[in-house]
Amino acid sequence: MKKHLLPVLLFAAAIIAACSGSPSAGANQITLEVSNLQYQPATMEVTAGQPVRLTMRNNDSVEHDFSIMEIPMAAMGATAEPMAGHEMGGMTADPQLHMVAAMGATNTMEFTPTKPGTYEFFCTVPGHKDAGMKGTLVVKAP
Numbered sequence: 001m002k003k004h005l006l007p008v009l010l011f012a013a014a015i016i017a018a019c020s021g022s023p024s025a026g027a028n029q030i031t032l033e034v035s036n037l038q039y040q041p042a043t044m045e046v047t048a049g050q051p052v053r054l055t056m057r058n059n060d061s062v063e064h065d066f067s068i069m070e071i072p073m074a075a076m077g078a079t080a081e082p083m084a085g086h087e088m089g090g091m092t093a094d095p096q097l098h099m100v101a102a103m104g105a106t107n108t109m110e111f112t113p114t115k116p117g118t119y120e121f122f123c124t125v126p127g128h129k130d131a132g133m134k135g136t137l138v139v140k141a142p
């Protein structure tokens with residue numbers, strides 16, 4: 001009985017390690033600050049095929065998000081429930097890339113853009129994009 005327990009535990013540990021959202025080695029780390037309805041920086045540059053670990057820090061006293069309507073990518077994951085309690089007023093289609101940060105909170109997601117190009121990102125909270133909450137993600141060819 002005792003003999004068989006260790007391999008089982010090791011196997012379980014391996015599964016847990018594989019499923020945890022630990023940062024990919026070599027991921028391109030970007031921190032996006034949001035203050036007064038502005039993304040900082042408003043332009044970000046990444047490379048196609050390389051994982052991006054994007055952290056958004058919301059310094060405002062209202063909820064914000066980060067959305068890109070269409071972007072070809074290999075993977076996406078957010079550390080928190082990406083849509084928890086989130087109101088996307090007036091949106092007729094779901095953005096492909098989407099992450100919410102509550103007031104004063106930080107959220108992180110990882111994705112790998114696969115196609116070079118220029119992609120607009122913005123906040124889906126009503127009025128925020130019009131107030132200036134938008135920016136550009138440039139995906140360069142590797």
Ligand SMILES: [Cu+2]
Nearest residue numbers: 064123125128
């Ligand atoms: Cu916003």
